[in-house]
Every structure is written in structure tokens, then in C-alpha cells.
């Protein structure tokens with residue numbers, strides 16, 4: 001039916017597996033096969049599938065009293081809801097932000113941040129109208145709108161979709177000299193620097209220690225906003241609420257999405273210090289952004305992350321899983337098949353040598369009951385943060401077994 005009625009914009013898994021049910025870190029397909037979900041919807045399912053507290057919140061959203069009254073959901077945004085206010089107050093305090101703005105998808109969150117950078121650039125920094133530039137990094141992934149793909153370095157994402165916006169300058173990721181040079185060259189015109197703390201879609205590229213901190217300092221020196229896309233790295237994925245916290249940086253603006261919606265609703269949010277949330281009424285908006293159902297779920301997501309100490313858990317189990325993988329893979333015949341194993345928290349990359357290729361491994365992992373995805377010849381291991389130590393050991397065992405089978409073929 002998907003072949004008949006669906007668009008063809010995703011390369012469907014070759015084995016035509018269709019997932020049907022899920023619990024915690026597990027998925028079951030329509031044939032009854034069970035898989036460990038080591039992708040977690042690219043960080044959308046940090047709390048795992050069907051978390052009891054998320055389900056209870058969801059249930060409450062659809063419950064009405066004996067007279068048929070339930071919670072208010074979408075109303076014109078000039079009438080804020082109780083749920084929205086409660087979420088924003090809690091989120092700002094947990095995330096050390098002054099203000100939050102709610103949208104739906106990650107892409108919209110990034111678009112919102114771009115508008116905020118430009119508005120700040122024109123109204124506060126004094127950039128000549130329509131001359132503002134934003135620095136981005138090669139290998140970025142910030143979404144799929146026409147503005148955003150315009151500064152992507154992936155030709156597949158760009159070709160046939162132009163013309164594009166000219167207000168972006170791209171520099172190599174993890175390169176402080178390149179940043180300094182571009183700040184020196186265009187300083188007066190630059191409104192902001194947009195960066196992923198770890199480039200997830202580019203194959204979990206982790207910059208050198210101190211990179212984010214130095215970038216932040218350089219931005220301050222040149223009166224440029226430091227803006228972090230924490231859509232994939234945020235909400236505990238790397239062992240902290242925000243990946244920037246590893247370097248004691250609070251970005252001027254940062255964007256969250258994915259797990260903020262508990263894997264149920266599309267929710268994104270842009271947070272900032274007071275002085276950067278510069279929209280006036282009518283300058284920005286979204287019909288569904290901040291709807292009450294989403295807000296109740298997102299508030300519960302933040303509480304679960306804190307109360308279940310998922311950041312700590314991600315840090316400790318991420319370390320445990322990486323060490324297990326290193327011990328299991330970096331020896332004997334499999335050692336020759338591995339270029340690198342790296343990660344931060346439960347955002348882990350296994351980079352196989354070209355002769356093996358990530359796609360082959362991903363395919364074989366399915367047979368072993370592990371679902372994950374590759375990116376730029378990297379196998380991404382990003383399970384839900386609720387995974388147990390025992391389950392990490394089992395996941396590692398299956399991965400090592402798969403590599404062993406492949407190298408002995």
C-alpha cells in the first residue's frame with residue numbers, strides 16, 4: 001500500500017519490515033519479530049516507547065468529565081493556555097533560559113532562530129537592512145525547508161530545489177581558525193553562528209574539547225549570537241540536558257524538538273535570554289505551536305528526565321556501552337573492520353572500515369534483532385535513555401556477534 005499510495009521520499013528498508021508495537025526499548029514487527037530500538041527515532045524516543053507516565057498524560061488529554069468537558073487544546077494564540085504557561089515556566093527554569101517560543105517541528109524551530117538572529121542583527125547590532133549574514137558549519141543538518149537546505153552541504157538535499165537564500169556563510173565544522181577568519185572578514189554583517197554541538201546526521205561528529213566554549217567566546221568578542229541546534233543532542237542524549245553544558249556554555253539561543261514531544265506530538269521550542277526574544281505581536285507564529293496537549297506532554301517529558309535522572313543515566317550507561325563495544329570489537333578479526341568507536345552519553349558511533357560499510361552492518365543487525373540507521377558510513381547507536389545496564393550488555397553482545405559473523409564470511 002505504501003508503494004501504491006505513499007510518496008517515495010524515504011528509501012524504505014530493503015526487507016520491507018513494518019513495525020507495529022513497541023514497549024520501552026523494544027519494537028515488534030508485523031511478523032512478530034522483536035528488535036532493540038537502537039535508533040530511538042534519532043533522539044525522538046529518549047524516554048522509550050509507551051512510557052507509563054507519558055501514556056497516563058496522554059490518557060488524561062482525551063478524558064472528559066461526565067458532562068463532556070475536557071482540556072482546551074488549540075485556541076487562537078492570543079489566548080494562552082494554562083498548560084503553555086506551566087510548561088514555559090518549568091522549561092525556562094530547568095534550561096536556564098528567560099523565554100521560550102513554541103513551534104512544531106525542529107525545522108520550524110531553526111527557522112525561528114534564524115529570524116531572531118536577523119532581527120537582533122538589524123535592531124540591536126545595527127546591521128544594514130537585508131545585509132545580515134549567519135555562519136553555519138559544513139556537514140550541518142538543520143532541517144528541510146528551502147532556506148535551510150540552501151546552506152546544506154549535501155547535494156542530494158539541494159539539487160533541483162533552488163534558488164536559495166544568500167544570507168549564510170559556511171565554514172568547516174570544528175575549525176576555530178575558520179570561524180575567526182570569517183568573523184574578522186564579515187564581522188559587521190554577522191548576526192549569529194548556528195551550530196550543532198555534535199553533528200548527528202553527519203555521522204556523530206564530535207568536535208575537539210573546548211571547541212564550543214571557544215566558539216562562544218569568539219562570538220562574544222565579535223558581538224555575534226551563539227546559537228545551538230540541540231534538537232538531536234538535547235534532553236539528556238549526551239549525558240547533560242544540553243550538550244553545550246559539557247563546556248559550560250549557555251547558548252544565547254538554543255532549539256529543542258524531537259523528544260520534547262515525547263515521540264507523540266511534534267513540538268519544538270526556541271529558548272533564549274530576554275534580550276534576544278525580540279518578536280513583536282504578529283511577526284511570528286504557528287497555529288499548533290504550543291497547543292495544550294503538546295504542552296502537557298512536554299512538561300511531563302522534562303519532569304521524567306529530571307526525576308528518573310536520565311542525564312546521569314545516559315552519561316554512565318553511554319560510557320559502559322562504549323567500553324563494552326570497544327572491548328568486544330577492538331580485538332581479533334573485528335579490530336581490522338573498525339575505524340573508530342566514539343560517543344558522548346548514549347549518542348554513540350561505530351565507524352566501520354570502507355570494505356565492510358555501515359549499510360551492510362545495519363542490514364545484518366536487523367537479523368540479530370537490532371534496529372538502527374547509518375549516516376555517512378557510520379552506525380549510529382542511540383537507544384532510549386531508559387535502557388538498563390543489562391540491556392546495554394545485550395545490545396553490545398548482538399553488535400559484536402554481527403561484526404564477528406561479517407568478518408568471518
Ligand SMILES: Cc1ncc(COP(=O)(O)O)c(C=O)c1O
Pocket residue numbers: 042105106107108110141142143144196200201229230231232233257258
Ligand atoms: C540537529 C537537527 N536539527 C534539525 C532537525 C530537523 O527536525 P525536524 O525533522 O523535526 O524538522 C533535525 C532532524 O533530524 C536534527 O537532527
